[in-house]
Amino acid sequence: MIARRRSLIMAVAAGVFGTMLSPWPAMAQWEVFDSANFGQNVLQAARALQQIDNQITSLANQAQMLVNQAKNLALLPLSTLSTLQSTISQTTALLAQAQNIAYSVTSVEQQYQQAYTSISSSMSDSALFSQAQTRWQNAVGGFEDALKMQARAVGNIPSDSGAMTQLVSASQSSTGALQAAQAGNQLLALQSRQLSDVVAVLSANGRAADLERAREAAAEAESDALYQHFSQYDAYSPTAVSMFGSSGN
Incomplete structure (x- = not known):
């Protein structure tokens, strides 16, 4: 699951950078595209997605730890x-x-x-x-x-x-x-x-x-x-x- 999320992040970043490098159609002279600002925004979005991915991984680990603790506290069903x-x-x-x-x-x-x-x-x-x-x-x-x-x-x-x-x-x-x-x-x-x-x-x-x-x-x-x-x-x-x-x- 974590690997799939990471692949999605890389795919989004690659698509954005590919769009930046492709030729843009002719537009009116008053429309100016700031590629540097756009690239910075893409990088920030990628970092945010990475942080979310890390948080999800941390929560999954904590959930597993709670499951293990519950097993350790489980009572033996047999008593002699x-x-x-x-x-x-x-x-x-x-x-x-x-x-x-x-x-x-x-x-x-x-x-x-x-x-x-x-x-x-x-x-x-x-x-x-x-x-x-x-x-x-x-x-x-x-x-x-x-x-x-x-x-x-x-x-x-x-x-x-x-x-x-x-x-x-x-x-x-x-x-x-x-x-x-x-x-x-x-x-x-x-x-x-x-x-x-x-x-x-x-x-x-x-x-x-x-x-x-x-x-x-x-x-x-x-x-x-x-x-x-x-x-x-x-x-x-x-x-x-x-x-x-x-x-x-």
Whole structure:
């Protein structure tokens, strides 16, 4: 378009100068043609047209710049935030369902004190048995919770894969810097959600292993208490036993 305007300007200027050089018909003596003034006017007109052409080019560039800015400010039409938040909520709810000993410092302190560190020889056999049963239930529940958390993390893999594919595709087809940045931010959010799964699984596995080790340590203290109970009884002394009505002969 700009090249066409420039060609038009050159054509107009060439036509004017050609007219100036062509022979003029005889006119009355009182009509005097000022060729120098006419040529100056033509040059001024050509310069004016050139300035207009430059202004049009500048406006076209500014319009293109505004279009590019609008693309850079365009929002990404894809959002996975609600899905990520829902998945994190499900993982958090599963952690809250931990059996017997919850993921709470206060809960751990209270229940650990009651079932693992309060064993003494002054306790009755029934109390020792009750605590042993509680510790066994805690250990079994810890392993079950760990298996559930592992299943949850594995179950999230297909949805994570689909979300990652969508976000990468949106990033590659983004029309501006903002869309690319938003796609990148959502990918980082997805990675953070996956890391939360890893933390949850490691925590559940560590909890199960620690409960089992605590149970084994408490079992040693329980064995010592039971031994103390047994040692309190009088030593065994043999006595004569009469069988089948015999007199002991």
